[in-house]
Amino acid sequence: MDKQLQQIRKDFPILNQKVNDEPLVYLDNAATSQKPNQVIDEVVRYYKNDNANTRRGVHTLGERATEEFETARQKVQQFINAKESREIIFTKGATDSLNLVASTYGEDNIAAGDEIVISIMEHHSNLIPWQQLANRKKAILKYIGLTADGQLDMEDAKKKITDKTKIVSITHASNVLGVTNDIKQLAQIAHAHKAIMVADGAQAVPHMPVDVQDLNVDFYAFSGHKMLAPMGIGVLYGKADLLKVMSPYQYGGEMIDFVEKYQSTWTDIPWKFEAGTQNVSGAVGLGKAIDYLSSIGMENVENYEKDLVAYVLPKLLEIDGLTVYGPHDADHHSGVISFNLQNLHPHDVATALDMDGVAIRAGHHCAQPLMKYLNLVATARASFYIYNNKQDADELIQAICDTKEFFKV
Amino acid sequence: MSLNGLNSLYREVILDHSEHPHHKQSLSSATNKITLKNPTCGDVINLEIKLDGDKITDIGFTGEGCTISQSSASMMTDAVLNKTTAESLEMAHIFSDMVMGKEHSQADLDKLGDAAILSSIMQFPARIKCATLCWWALRKSLGDEDDD
């Protein structure tokens, strides 16, 4: 298995370059992943051979494009084990998916005094839509806190979720703390109080097997671009019973049944939620990315990354003056590793690492409430994916040591 | 090891200013106050100015930021202290032109004092905002809002 993963680097042409005269070590995968030739070629193939608008024409290309779009939907369905393909809605990405839920299900079902429960570790895209919904409706937004080692506090979750709670929306995997949350248990708690469970899977689906029926979530959001697919395509999974009765998200072409001058009726799910021309090439690329990941196997992806974390995390923890956020035990830490080096600002760290060819992220990672909760302004963050290897981990460690030396921290 | 490239950005003067920033304190008798944030990284600067007529007779800053933003603020306070608002705003424009790589005369650069050394930031486009945040704060607190 390792051997197969050793070889996949050659599928990613972008990795084969120098940055600031050093070989590129790409460790910003939590922001976006790189794309393999297979996905890039598939998008090119689609545009060279089959491009047309979907569900409009009767001509052959139109049929092909429609079929490929719907095939991609089925691939997504199988990949996350949804019951039916009409439970898969294509969106622009996780942000768009979460906004869809807040402005349709949320708008339809939240009233003054109702509670919406999220956690303090949420990305802004799973925070602001709920915050604004709560403000619009005079509903109450509640935050689940963290345990001392940065995991979601499940005891606090049990207290915060009450009979007044209508929606619980939690990230499946954190983009800062490197923790994975027990969505299945959270869904049980939410359902026991007759609330619905929404999960933000942006950092989970690329890295581990996800089964939405097993998790028993009502909605699940993720982005294609973090899982080898093009930017601008994402997914919202929703249970068919809920989707059927929800208001549309946007209005326009392709989402209608009949339109009269003063009234309209909506077409069936999932198309009811897909107004206007869709990102067909993105969906086709996502389908190919799913084929690519499936051929490796998501268990293998997960185990490979676990091995990498088990290798690099102890080395990072050994560096004098370096603080790692989230659990220090590699078994409970994903390939997203946030850290700070003494009191050196993470921007300075990221610029220094970039001079060594190592690409990491620095900043608040779109999680300002979390930063405030942790009493931090910002952190540096290295995040790994399947094409990274132990050599990349060594380069990271070396670059951090060089940085320490340069700034004498 | 290519960290040597860092020397062009993190010169001794810049590191000195960030380790021992000048005028990093809040003023008891400020006439103009402003807080600016860099939303992409969360850096914050609180700039306080004491104006006597149109002359900056005292200046101080507090807040959080990287080496570049801290040293830039330190060098800026040195540069504009005891200058008129017109002179300070002229410096702010020269600084902004300089980091954007626009032409500037040596005489203009000399007006900036130590701050001129930050022209090297041009080679690090991702960091230009770190250097300009304090100058934006200065312009805003002196009522100069036009974009350029």
Ligand SMILES: Cc1ncc(COP(=O)(O)O)c(C=O)c1O
């Ligand atoms: C946990 C989490 N949720 C949501 C998002 C938003 O994803 P996108 O920007 O692709 O919509 C991200 C991306 O950074 C993320 O890390």
